[in-house]
Structures are given as C-alpha cells and as structure tokens.
Amino acid sequence: WYQRRVRGTQESNLNSFFFIGAFLGQVCATALFDTIGRKSMCLIAILISSLGAIGASFANSYSIMLLLRVVQGVGTFITLTGLELLSIEFSPSNLRNLCQNFTTCSWNLGACFTIGLSYVLKKWHQIFLVQGCILAATSIVFIVYPESPRFQLIKRKR
Numbered sequence: 001w002y003q004r005r006v007r008g009t010q011e012s013n014l015n016s017f018f019f020i021g022a023f024l025g026q027v028c029a030t031a032l033f034d035t036i037g038r039k040s041m042c043l044i045a046i047l048i049s050s051l052g053a054i055g056a057s058f059a060n061s062y063s064i065m066l067l068l069r070v071v072q073g074v075g076t077f078i079t080l081t082g083l084e085l086l087s088i089e090f091s092p093s094n095l096r097n098l099c100q101n102f103t104t105c106s107w108n109l110g111a112c113f114t115i116g117l118s119y120v121l122k123k124w125h126q127i128f129l130v131q132g133c134i135l136a137a138t139s140i141v142f143i144v145y146p147e148s149p150r151f152q153l154i155k156r157k158r
Contacts, residue, residue, distance in 0.1 A: 041082055
C-alpha cells in the first residue's frame with residue numbers, strides 16, 4: 001500500500017508524526033527518569049521504539065503507520081535522552097563534554113546506518129523490521145549497565 005498510495009505530503013507527515021511522538025516522549029520522560037530511573041526508563045523506551053518499528057513493518061494502512069510513527073518517536077527520543085543522561089553521569093568530569101558529544105552523534109550515525117540499510121534492503125517494511133530488531137538487541141547494553149548513581153542518590157533522599 002505504501003508505494004501505491006502514499007505521496008507528497010502524506011510521506012512528509014510520516015516524519016512529522018515521528019517528531020510529534022518525540023515531543024510527547026520528551027515531555028513524559030523528564031519526570032519519569034527521576035521517578036523510575038534512567039536505566040529502567042531506557043529499557044521501556046527501547047521496547048516502545050522497537051515495537052513501533054516492528055509494528056510499522058506490518059502496517060497495512062496509512063493511519064496505522066502514522067500511529068506507529070508516533071510510538072517510534074516517543075521511544076526513540078526517550079532512549080536518546082536517557083543515553084545522554086547516563087553518559088553524562090557515568091563519565092569523569094574531564095571527559096564529560098567528549099562523552100556527551102559522542103552520545104549525541106549516535107542519532108546521526110543511526111541515520112547514516114539507516115541510509116546504508118536502505119540501499120541493501122529495497123522494501124520499506126524490511127527496513128523497519130531490521131531497525132526494530134537492532135533496537136531490541138541494544139537493550140542488552142542497558143540490562144548490563146548499572147543504574148545511574150545520581151538516580152540512586154535521588155531515590156535515597158525520598
């Protein structure tokens with residue numbers, strides 16, 4: 001359905017809805033990082049993002065695809081924010097700026113990877129499926145990673 005029916009502004013809307021989800025995710029995540037923890041929130045966000053991507057690969061209508069793009073945006077930007085928080089909190093003060101810049105580059109590196117992936121996989125639903133599986137695999141890093149020391153301090157003060 002995608003190649004036959006989605007044209008022009010509809011295709012642009014798919015990206016816009018992703019960033020609407022990103023905004024919603026940022027608004028919700030700010031409080032949740034301090035409530036349930038950075039590590040836990042990142043794991044939940046990766047689950048949301050990977051389910052959104054895998055679900056998008058099976059979407060059979062434009063409206064479902066828009067909804068799943070919002071879900072993807074929510075999960076992706078919560079994950080990126082959590083990753084930045086963890087990199088800042090775990091890095092030594094003399095390397096903090098470098099670590100934060102490297103973490104920020106993960107978005108750009110992911111975009112380059114997706115472009116390269118689109119040359120190998122020609123069908124859009126395969127790209128979403130592979131992205132979702134790769135996102136799910138990255139949760140292993142967060143499972144092994146300890147919880148943030150700053151969150152532990154916040155938790156003890158309550």
